[in-house]
Amino acid sequence: MSAKIPVALITHAGGAHLGAYYAGLAASEDVESVVLADPDGNAEGPARQQLGDRLKKVYSSAGELWQNEHPKMALVSMEAKVAPPYIAQALEAGANVLAEKPACIRIDEFAEIAKLADSKHLEIMLAFANRLHPSIITAKQLLAEGALGDHYGMEMHLIADQTRLTRPEYHKQWYAHKSRGGGGHLIWLGIHWLDLAMYLENASIVKIAGFIANVGGQPIDVEDSAAVALQFENGTLGTLTSGYYLDKGYHSHIRLWGSLGWMELQLTDEMPLRWVSRQKDRPEGEQTAKATGPEGYTPFVQACVRSSAGLAEPPVTTVDSLRALKVVYGAYDAARTGTTQEL
Numbered sequence: 001m002s003a004k005i006p007v008a009l010i011t012h013a014g015g016a017h018l019g020a021y022y023a024g025l026a027a028s029e030d031v032e033s034v035v036l037a038d039p040d041g042n043a044e045g046p047a048r049q050q051l052g053d054r055l056k057k058v059y060s061s062a063g064e065l066w067q068n069e070h071p072k073m074a075l076v077s078m079e080a081k082v083a084p085p086y087i088a089q090a091l092e093a094g095a096n097v098l099a100e101k102p103a104c105i106r107i108d109e110f111a112e113i114a115k116l117a118d119s120k121h122l123e124i125m126l127a128f129a130n131r132l133h134p135s136i137i138t139a140k141q142l143l144a145e146g147a148l149g150d151h152y153g154m155e156m157h158l159i160a161d162q163t164r165l166t167r168p169e170y171h172k173q174w175y176a177h178k179s180r181g182g183g184g185h186l187i188w189l190g191i192h193w194l195d196l197a198m199y200l201e202n203a204s205i206v207k208i209a210g211f212i213a214n215v216g217g218q219p220i221d222v223e224d225s226a227a228v229a230l231q232f233e234n235g236t237l238g239t240l241t242s243g244y245y246l247d248k249g250y251h252s253h254i255r256l257w258g259s260l261g262w263m264e265l266q267l268t269d270e271m272p273l274r275w276v277s278r279q280k281d282r283p284e285g286e287q288t289a290k291a292t293g294p295e296g297y298t299p300f301v302q303a304c305v306r307s308s309a310g311l312a313e314p315p316v317t318t319v320d321s322l323r324a325l326k327v328v329y330g331a332y333d334a335a336r337t338g339t340t341q342e343l
Contacts, residue, residue: 004032005072005309008095009047010062010086013040014174015077016100017127017297022050024301025075030309035069037062062086066093073098073308075301079174080181084109087124091116096308098301099321101126101191105182107329110322117318123307125314126321128195129300134293135272139265140200147277148258151201154230154238158193159251160185162244165218176220184222186212187328190242195316195324196254197230197238204323205238207231208330209340216244228331267291 007025011018025031033056038044044058059065066089074090076083077100084104090097091113103126104110117124130136142148164170174180175188198204210228214220225243232238245251254265263275273289293299300315307314330341 003309008071008074010037010076014079020297024298028302028305030305037065097124098304114322123314124318125316134291149260151236152257155255157241161246186226203232203234212335
């Protein structure tokens with residue numbers, strides 16, 4: 001049985017991934033209606049095109065929206081610098097929040113709204129959509145069943161294109177400025193892999209060391225390159241290379257090794273999951289699995305709506321969101337001080 005809920009979309013001209021969010025809300029059977037706060041007037045047209053009659057009303061400010069509406073969930077896609085008070089406003093109104101990452105430029109800002117969410121028994125769900133990739137779901141199940149035995153190590157990289165950093169229009173965006181976005185590649189893209197690492201391991205990262213740099217020399221004041229070393233609470237060691245290096249496209253993988261085998265995830269490949277397990281009663285040799293099922297932002301938005309409607313557990317919790325941000329800001333502190341950070 002579906003308990004359809006009203007949803008608020010809070011954004012502005014700097015909102016990221018809006019097309020994907022519109023599509024996710026349009027596809028969600030649990031959305032009764034959507035109300036939009038659009039102070040710049042840029043979002044209404046595209047939103048109405050994708051949401052149709054489901055877009056109930058458009059407001060010129062979030063404050064006006066909350067005075068007149070009572071949504072059960074708010075989707076907040078805003079520049080990181082300005083996001084925290086809008087998230088707090090939604091929580092005060094009794095709405096769970098799906099927020100575009102990083103949703104802050106300092107960890108203490110997010111810790112404060114996380115405390116508010118906890119006091120209201122609500123969730124702040126950062127947009128870690130890769131958690132619901134079919135291959136991640138399969139990998140997590142295999143790991144939970146002990147397919148790799150005791151976990152030894154993990155090696156990850158997430159590499160995007162340097163080309164985007166050469167464009168003058170990119171230099172004007174909030175995610176190209178530390179004072180507006182909190183950081184560069186690591187907090188914008190690398191954070192996805194850090195969250196997945198802890199999600200797959202079912203363990204927090206407790207120590208971090210590393211370096212950040214602007215290796216491409218573009219006129220931005222955030223890192224285009226990060227290399228970090230990680231220690232998990234279960235003893236697993238790991239590394240992440242996170243950077244803008246390519247001319248186009250992505251290179252990415254997550255590799256794990258354990259006492260009974262290994263696993264590799266390459267989510268953009270035709271065969272995104274490979275593994276070998278010597279666990280008793282498992283098939284011998286290398287196994288592969290294709291991704292079967294939806295992926296991307298749509299199933300993640302749908303899962304957040306279902307959770308806010310009380311129909312399922314949240315795909316990401318406030319604790320998960322805060323944990324991932326602590327790791328990123330820990331990496332920045334490690335690079336700045338030259339010392340390992342305990343989280």
